[in-house]
Amino acid sequence: MTSWLWHDLRRVDLPLVCIDARHAHAALSVRINKSDENDARGLAELVRVGWYREVKVKSTESQKIRAILVARSRLVTIRRDIENQIRSLIKVQQLRLIRAGAKPGVAPWGNLIGE
Numbered sequence: 001m002t003s004w005l006w007h008d009l010r011r012v013d014l015p016l017v018c019i020d021a022r023h024a025h026a027a028l029s030v031r032i033n034k035s036d037e038n039d040a041r042g043l044a045e046l047v048r049v050g051w052y053r054e055v056k057v058k059s060t061e062s063q064k065i066r067a068i069l070v071a072r073s074r075l076v077t078i079r080r081d082i083e084n085q086i087r088s089l090i091k092v093q094q095l096r097l098i099r100a101g102a103k104p105g106v107a108p109w110g111n112l113i114g115e
Helices: 002-011 021-029 036-049 060-092
Strands: 095-097 112-114
Touching: 002 060, 021 036, 060 095
Parallel strands: none
Antiparallel strands: 095 112
């Protein structure tokens, strides 16, 4: 949600800084009283003093491309897992599924051959 909030606040020309979460966590974890109010005060103090590491927020276009790539990677993994499950079920029946593309002219799911 940080990027969504950052882009919307930037759109209305508010001054803002996105700081490194690990750095902020390390600075806030040394405080004795942990509360939302004290954390907000601590973050404001970090920015006021300048003791923070600013991070770049990715563009909306970059985030869309990343989401598509992650979804594609997940679909490829799911397809591979399903193929392996089918292959193992067929192997129990003493058959073997030749991998697609192993030979020219092989169907996308391969051919069944007896062992």
